[in-house]
Each structure stands twice: as C-alpha cells, then as structure tokens.
Amino acid sequence: MGDYSLPMKFDRMIHQPSRLAIMALLAGCESADFAYLLKETNLNKGTLSKHLSNLAEAGYIEIVKTFKGKYPNTSAALTPKGRRAFKKYRRQYRKFSKSIDDD
Numbered sequence: 001m002g003d004y005s006l007p008m009k010f011d012r013m014i015h016q017p018s019r020l021a022i023m024a025l026l027a028g029c030e031s032a033d034f035a036y037l038l039k040e041t042n043l044n045k046g047t048l049s050k051h052l053s054n055l056a057e058a059g060y061i062e063i064v065k066t067f068k069g070k071y072p073n074t075s076a077a078l079t080p081k082g083r084r085a086f087k088k089y090r091r092q093y094r095k096f097s098k099s100i101d102d103d
Contacts, residue, residue: 002100006092013058014089018043018051023078023086026061031077052076060085 007015014023021041025032032040038048055061060082064075078086 003096004100006096006099010092011085011089013054013060014085016051018047019055022048022051022055022076023060023082023089026076026078027083027086031064031075034074034076037076055082 014020018041022037025037025040034048034052037043037052038045041048043051052061052063055076056063059079061076062079064077066073066075
C-alpha cells in the first residue's frame with residue numbers, strides 16, 4: 001500500500017509546477033539566462049520573474065544581472081543549497097511514486 005503522507009513532506013517551494021520546471025532546467029546546466037528560461041517554461045515575463053525571485057529568496061538560486069554589449073542580461077543558477085534541495089525533492093518524489101506503483 002502506498003504511503004500517501006509522503007507528498008506532505010515535499011518542499012513546497014520546489015513542488016509548485018512553475019518553480020519545479022525552473023529547478024529542473026537549472027539542475028541540468030551551469031546557468032541559464034532569462035530568455036532561455038522564458039522560452040523553455042512558456043511562462044510570461046512577470047510570472048517567471050516572480051518565481052525566480054521566490055527561489056532566490058529561499059536561497060535555491062542565484063540571480064546574476066550583467067550586460068551583453070549594451071543590453072541587460074539576467075541569468076540564474078542553482079546554489080549548492082538549491083542543488084541539495086532539488087536532489088532531496090527528486091528522492092522523495094521517486095519514493096512516493098514507487099510506493100503508489102506497488103499498489
């Protein structure tokens with residue numbers, strides 16, 4: 001029988017679908033710029049910006065603002081804390097998924 005209490009232990013900062021997508025994208029690379037995240041997540045600029053801010057406030061990502069020529073460029077990267085949190089989230093999710101697959 002599945003352990004249906006496991007999702008209650010999921011990190012809510014990561015579990016929200018938009019932030020989960022952002023974390024998954026960033027886990028697969030060193031860093032990603034705002035335009036790439038916008039394209040891959042299909043979020044609008046305001047929503048993406050808000051979720052990036054939330055993840056940064058939690059200490060899960062670092063946001064770096066630079067210039068490419070004369071144009072501003074924003075990029076994001078997972079922090080060590082963010083990598084650990086995402087690894088833990090994936091482990092918990094797999095455990096839950098396995099517990100309900102056994103039903």
